[in-house]
Amino acid sequence: MSAVRKLGALAALIAVLGATPVWAKVFLTTEEALKLAFPGCTVQRGTVYLTPEQLERASKASGQPPAQAVVNPYAATCEGKPAGTAYFDVHRVRTLPETIMVVVAPDGTVRRIEVLAFNEPEDYLPKAAWYGQFVGKKLGDELSLKQAIRPISGATLTARATTEAVRRVLAVHQVLATPSAPK
Amino acid sequence: MLLAVVADAATVERRLGVMGTSLQLEVAAADRASALEASEAAVRAIEQTELRLSTWREDTELSRLNRAPIGTPLALTEQTAADLKLALSCAEATGGAFDPTVGALVEAWGLRGKGRIPDPASLERAREQVGHARLALDGRQATRRAELRVEEGGFGKGASLDWAATALKRSGATGAWIDLGGQVLVFGREAVVSIAHPAHREQAALELVVSSGSISTSGNSERGLRVDGQPLGHLLDPRSGRPAADVGSVTVLAAEAGWADCLSTALYVLGPTAALAWVRGRPGVEVVVLEQTSAGLRARASAGLRKILRAAPGVTVQLQFDDGKVAR
Numbered sequence: 189m190s191a192v193r194k195l196g197a198l199a200a201l202i203a204v205l206g207a208t209p210v211w212a213k214v215f216l217t218t219e220e221a222l223k224l225a226f227p228g229c230t231v232q233r234g235t236v237y238l239t240p241e242q243l244e245r246a247s248k249a250s251g252q253p254p255a256q257a258v259v260n261p262y263a264a265t266c267e268g269k270p271a272g273t274a275y276f277d278v279h280r281v282r283t284l285p286e287t288i289m290v291v292v293a294p295d296g297t298v299r300r301i302e303v304l305a306f307n308e309p310e311d312y313l314p315k316a317a318w319y320g321q322f323v324g325k326k327l328g329d330e331l332s333l334k335q336a337i338r339p340i341s342g343a344t345l346t347a348r349a350t351t352e353a354v355r356r357v358l359a360v361h362q363v364l365a366t367p368s369a370p371k
Numbered sequence: 372m373l374l375a376v377v378a379d380a381a382t383v384e385r386r387l388g389v390m391g392t393s394l395q396l397e398v399a400a401a402d403r404a405s406a407l408e409a410s411e412a413a414v415r416a417i418e419q420t421e422l423r424l425s426t427w428r429e430d431t432e433l434s435r436l437n438r439a440p441i442g443t444p445l446a447l448t449e450q451t452a453a454d455l456k457l458a459l460s461c462a463e464a465t466g467g468a469f470d471p472t473v474g475a476l477v478e479a480w481g482l483r484g485k486g487r488i489p490d491p492a493s494l495e496r497a498r499e500q501v502g503h504a505r506l507a508l509d510g511r512q513a514t515r516r517a518e519l520r521v522e523e524g525g526f527g528k529g530a531s532l533d534w535a536a537t538a539l540k541r542s543g544a545t546g547a548w549i550d551l552g553g554q555v556l557v558f559g560r561e562a563v564v565s566i567a568h569p570a571h572r573e574q575a576a577l578e579l580v581v582s583s584g585s586i587s588t589s590g591n592s593e594r595g596l597r598v599d600g601q602p603l604g605h606l607l608d609p610r611s612g613r614p615a616a617d618v619g620s621v622t623v624l625a626a627e628a629g630w631a632d633c634l635s636t637a638l639y640v641l642g643p644t645a646a647l648a649w650v651r652g653r654p655g656v657e658v659v660v661l662e663q664t665s666a667g668l669r670a671r672a673s674a675g676l677r678k679i680l681r682a683a684p685g686v687t688v689q690l691q692f693d694d695g696k697v698a699r
Contacts, residue, residue: 213384215386216383218409220407224411272497298388299390300389303385315543320394323388
């Protein structure tokens with residue numbers, strides 16, 4: 189490879205990586221994560237604009253400030269049956285973002301949670317065993333740190349940010365599953 | 372595009388929580404697409420093992436076996452029969468220091484919850500329900516010959532890893548490193564596996580450099596149960612029905628993850644001296660016992676680990692190998 193081509197390749201690489209800090213860890217793209225979670229299934233990307241009333245309900249259910257008004261649920265159908273809905277949540281850990289995918293099963297429980305990208309130093313990334321605590325759980329009071337979810341020494345900020353993200357996702361999913369407020 | 376990944380990378384790294392467990396894995400293959408596919412095959416194999424073995428669920432084969440009428444054979448899948456066969460072989464090989472039929476004892480001590488001290492009568496009843504010799508396995512037919520409950524806690528994780536490794540290799544993975552809740556499996560690449568301080572799990576005390584096999588550690592810092600202010604060990608001695616004496620931690624390296632899993636429990640129960648003696652003359656199995664002594668950390672390891680075991684950076688450990696030589 190000539191020196192010019194090498195420089196060109198380096199410039200292209202810098203351009204690709206330029207969007208994220210140099211220590212960022214990118215595990216999977218959103219497309220890859222969806223394909224792995226729903227192999228051989230049809231995945232439909234939706235775009236939903238939450239009404240103020242839905243935002244309020246989501247906020248109340250998650251116990252957090254209002255979620256974003258625009259939501260993109262990825263609903264999967266496998267062999268003609270609903271297989272779950274994936275959501276991607278980008279949230280700040282300390283000063284930098286983490287991206288996770290949360291797959292919600294048709295019964296409203298967390299089926300899978302996967303880290304897609306983590307921009308904080310790796311010391312802030314919990315061990316894999318920690319993420320498994322969310323699987324099989326529904327939105328409720330127990331889905332919080334020090335209750336069903338164990339805090340982690342050394343990665344407290346990530347634990348908090350991730351738990352809040354999962355609550356946010358489940359709350360939005362719950363709101364979308366019940367379009368109008370119960371009377 | 373929010374996320375970008377270099378397209379032709381042949382190693383995939385993932386961290387995820389799936390049904391009943393969570394894992395961290397790195398998989399190498401000819402190209403990224405193959406590595407991704409192989410990694411998912413491993414994830415699915417682990418999920419399937421959970422669906423067969425978990426006694427936290429009512430609908431698994433082991434739960435059905437635990438409910439099966441005494442004396443009535445239950446047909447298992449080939450995979451579950453293989454997993455149970457390994458567990459029973461391990462029980463036999465260790466003289467019952469590991470026993471997959473400790474379900475009643477686990478319940479008596481409340482080890483799936485906050486822990487409790489059973490009254491003598493309850494403990495005796497539970498002890499009577501333990502005994503791997505009373506669980507018959509003939510091919511795929513399993514029969515409870517007496518009231519007993521199989522508990523997958525001491526072999527399920529290892530079994531999951533072995534099935535994951537099989538799936539990875541079938542899917543074209545050339546190398547992998549999987550951490551399933553603390554137990555590690557490696558093939559086709561070199562990996563440095565940290566062994567935690569027996570009293571402070573978050574601190575690495577030792578490092579093991581491996582290129583193939585599985586590493587499992589048993590220790591009481593893992594659960595940290597306390598009853599009436601007193602620590603309650605979650606590693607039970609099936610022979611006495613009581614928690615095994617606290618010996619720090621025991622780490623086993625074995626070719627098969629299932630064996631590494633059950634042996635780390637069994638050798639912990641046997642205690643350091645007997646553990647080292649058990650490993651002597653058994654090629655393919657290595658052990659390191661890590662203890663906190665008044666003089667500091669001490670590691671006693673089988674001779675086969677001499678070239679691959681070292682203290683973690685910045686940690687002072689007295690390393691003693693079973694051939695009698697001492698290194699620091």
